[in-house]
Amino acid sequence: xxxxxxxxxxxxxxxxxxxxxxxxxxxxxxxxxxxxxxxxxxxxxxxxxxxxxxxxxxxxxxxxxxxxxxxxxxxxxxxxxxxxxxxxxxxxxxxxxxxxxxxxxxxxxxxxxxxxxxxxxxxxxxxxxxxxxxxxxxxxxxxxxxxxxxxxxxxxxxxxxxxxxxxxxxxxxxxxxxxxxxxxxxxxxxxxxxxxxxxxxxxxxxxxxxxxxxxxxxxxxxxxxxxxxxxxxxxxxxxxxxxxxxxxxxxxxxxxxxxxxxxxxxxxxxxxxxxxxxxxxxxxxxxxxxxxxxxxxxxxxxxxxxxxxxxxxxxxxxxxxxxxxx
Amino acid sequence: xxxxxxxxxxxxxxxxxxxxxxxxxxxxxxxxxxxxxxxxxxxxxxxxxxxxxxxxxxxxxxxxxxxxxxxxxxxxxxxxxxxxxxxxxxxxxxxxxxxxxxxxxxxxxxxxxxxxxxxxxxxxxxxxxxxxxxxxxxxxxxxxxxxxxxxxxxxxxxxxxxxxxxxxxxxxxxxxxxxxxxxxxxxxxxxxxxxxxxxxxxxxxxxxxxxxxxxxxxxxxxxxxxxxxxxxxxxxxxxxxxxxxxxxxxxxxxxxxxxxxxxxxxxxxxxxxxxxxxxxxxxxxxxxxxxxxxxxxxxxxxxxxxxxxxxxxxxxxxxxxxxxxxxxx
Numbered sequence: 001x002x003x004x005x006x007x008x009x010x011x012x013x014x015x016x017x018x019x020x021x022x023x024x025x026x027x028x029x030x031x032x033x034x035x036x037x038x039x040x041x042x043x044x045x046x047x048x049x050x051x052x053x054x055x056x057x058x059x060x061x062x063x064x065x066x067x068x069x070x071x072x073x074x075x076x077x078x079x080x081x082x083x084x085x086x087x088x089x090x091x092x093x094x095x096x097x098x099x100x101x102x103x104x105x106x107x108x109x110x111x112x113x114x115x116x117x118x119x120x121x122x123x124x125x126x127x128x129x130x131x132x133x134x135x136x137x138x139x140x141x142x143x144x145x146x147x148x149x150x151x152x153x154x155x156x157x158x159x160x161x162x163x164x165x166x167x168x169x170x171x172x173x174x175x176x177x178x179x180x181x182x183x184x185x186x187x188x189x190x191x192x193x194x195x196x197x198x199x200x201x202x203x204x205x206x207x208x209x210x211x212x213x214x215x216x217x218x219x220x221x222x223x224x225x226x227x228x229x230x231x232x233x234x235x236x237x238x239x240x241x242x243x244x245x246x247x248x249x250x251x252x253x254x255x256x257x258x259x260x261x262x263x264x265x266x267x268x269x270x271x272x273x274x275x276x277x278x279x280x281x282x283x284x285x286x287x288x289x290x291x292x293x294x295x296x297x298x299x300x301x302x303x304x305x306x307x308x309x310x311x312x313x314x315x316x317x318x319x320x321x322x323x324x325x326x
Numbered sequence: 327x328x329x330x331x332x333x334x335x336x337x338x339x340x341x342x343x344x345x346x347x348x349x350x351x352x353x354x355x356x357x358x359x360x361x362x363x364x365x366x367x368x369x370x371x372x373x374x375x376x377x378x379x380x381x382x383x384x385x386x387x388x389x390x391x392x393x394x395x396x397x398x399x400x401x402x403x404x405x406x407x408x409x410x411x412x413x414x415x416x417x418x419x420x421x422x423x424x425x426x427x428x429x430x431x432x433x434x435x436x437x438x439x440x441x442x443x444x445x446x447x448x449x450x451x452x453x454x455x456x457x458x459x460x461x462x463x464x465x466x467x468x469x470x471x472x473x474x475x476x477x478x479x480x481x482x483x484x485x486x487x488x489x490x491x492x493x494x495x496x497x498x499x500x501x502x503x504x505x506x507x508x509x510x511x512x513x514x515x516x517x518x519x520x521x522x523x524x525x526x527x528x529x530x531x532x533x534x535x536x537x538x539x540x541x542x543x544x545x546x547x548x549x550x551x552x553x554x555x556x557x558x559x560x561x562x563x564x565x566x567x568x569x570x571x572x573x574x575x576x577x578x579x580x581x582x583x584x585x586x587x588x589x590x591x592x593x594x595x596x597x598x599x600x601x602x603x604x605x606x607x608x609x610x611x612x613x614x615x616x617x618x619x620x621x622x623x624x625x626x627x628x629x630x631x632x633x634x635x636x637x638x639x640x641x642x643x644x645x646x647x648x649x650x651x652x653x654x655x
Contacts, residue, residue: 065459
């Protein structure tokens with residue numbers, strides 16, 4: 001057991017990738033001596049210099065676009081968007097350029113870049129610094145979307161993202177940064193499109209992403225005491241999505257709850273629910289599929305309101321109980 | 327061959343003849359494209375650069391195959407100048423598998439990385455940061471490359487222009503921002519959309535030298551581009567070139583041009599046609615005759631006709647192509 005925080009895991013992956021591959025470089029606001037908005041790049045400029053760890057002006061469009069241009073011409077840029085909300089000012093380069101170039105050019109160019117960004121609420125940062133917009137990018141063909149929940153996954157998935165030949169959107173959750181777990185030394189990769197069953201169970205399947213994985217695991221513990229066996233599945237990558245593992249689980253449990261922090265309306269949970277409903281897993285369902293997600297409101301500042309805006313352990317537990325009643 | 331036309335790039339008479347020939351390629355290619363669109367032979371939309379041939383041909387001629395360009399929605403000329411084959415370009419417009427983009431891109435997305443062409447772009451101003459990224463690669467890889475970022479006047483009001491110029495300047499990247507000021511962003515006169523006389527002034531805000539030139543004067547284009555390229559190669563950073571020109575045709579195929587007068591158009595066509603001006607220059611320099619000029623035009627017309635034949639003979643993409651190349655495997 002080599003215990004490290006999620007933040008340290010991200011930092012290690014960046015460090016190892018910079019050491020291994022000359023074409024890897026970082027760019028983003030305050031990623032130099034400051035160490036990045038949340039500290040993910042701490043110590044890297046000292047180790048690799050300001051040519052490979054490039055602190056940029058506050059210019060999200062230029063950051064993303066420079067990454068696109070560099071990726072097309074032989075480099076492997078990793079850019080940090082300090083808060084995932086800032087994707088709004090980088091979106092043309094991500095959606096209209098990075099995602100489409102390989103296809104639009106008939107496969108004759110590729111854009112191997114990684115966007116790393118911190119998403120989610122729980123820090124009192126209010127409406128413009130707390131969103132979970134990962135589903136926006138999951139909607140765009142050409143992008144891959146990663147959402148690690150544990151330190152182990154963060155490191156392994158980030159290495160995979162950096163090796164990938166496609167643009168990868170890597171969503172870190174702010175509240176995960178301080179969480180600790182086993183993080184092996186050295187480079188290892190976790191394949192995209194392979195969900196991780198974080199807890200095995202037989203009565204209810206919870207598909208959870210990001211911070212909700214941890215809440216779902218708490219619910220699984222509580223439920224265990226009440227004699228309910230909960231299986232918790234973390235897809236880890238939204239694109240590509242390992243729907244097979246989810247369907248297999250639903251066939252076993254007959255009950256499905258999908259939980260994410262992002263606003264429920266038009267959220268990724270709808271996609272998971274639909275895919276299961278369209279599959280032969282549907283016939284195994286003992287109860288209608290349930291979804292939990294953020295309320296359809298801008299994230300409020302006041303702590304209690306902020307908590308109420310997203311699913312909490314109690315909400316998830318209640319949803320499990322209600323599924324069991326059917 | 328001699329050097330009858332004074333120019334800063336040291337171009338020979340033969341070089342100017344080559345450029346002149348490229349200008350005809352661009353003119354005739356786009357004229358053919360217009361005809362084909364009107365005849366319903368190719369679909370979608372297209373943006374013609376007829377009247378702007380000197381900017382593309384003059385600047386592109388100074389680039390090596392290893393140098394990069396980014397281009398715009400009005401980009402056929404840039405691609406031709408960067409030596410993308412007209413056959414493949416035409417095949418692309420016909421949606422053929424042997425098109426530059428395997429029929430997946432069309433007029434607005436022609437790209438040819440093997441020739442240093444990072445692609446034209448349907449989003450106004452999007453090429454600026456991409457060009458900066460390519461120039462960053464060159465700098466980081468220690469390669470002696472220059473990137474020319476072609477863009478239009480209207481795009482200088484996009485945030486990406488300002489962000490990219492600033493970034494290129496602070497990192498002293500080997501990039502040339504080449505604004506073709508054809509005076510209209512779709513229907514909007516640039517005079518009404520900015521409150522400065524010259525777009526090149528905007529370079530000063532980012533510590534970038536800006537120059538305004540007559541974009542229909544082939545020597546002015548060659549000189550300004552050469553100086554900007556040399557500066558970039560020496561590691562002295564970017565230049566902003568504003569080349570004043572005029573698009574003889576409308577914005578796209580459906581444009582009736584109600585926002586400008588026929589008199590204005592006639593004035594530019596009569597007095598500022600880059601092909602006429604270049605022909606005159608070459609004849610006066612004694613390196614071209616009227617007959618030879620007509621021969622060049624006829625040759626290039628034939629080349630464009632061959633491109634159409636090539637395109638029509640190309641196979642259409644298989645239905646399975648729909649799903650190919652969404653991701654790199």
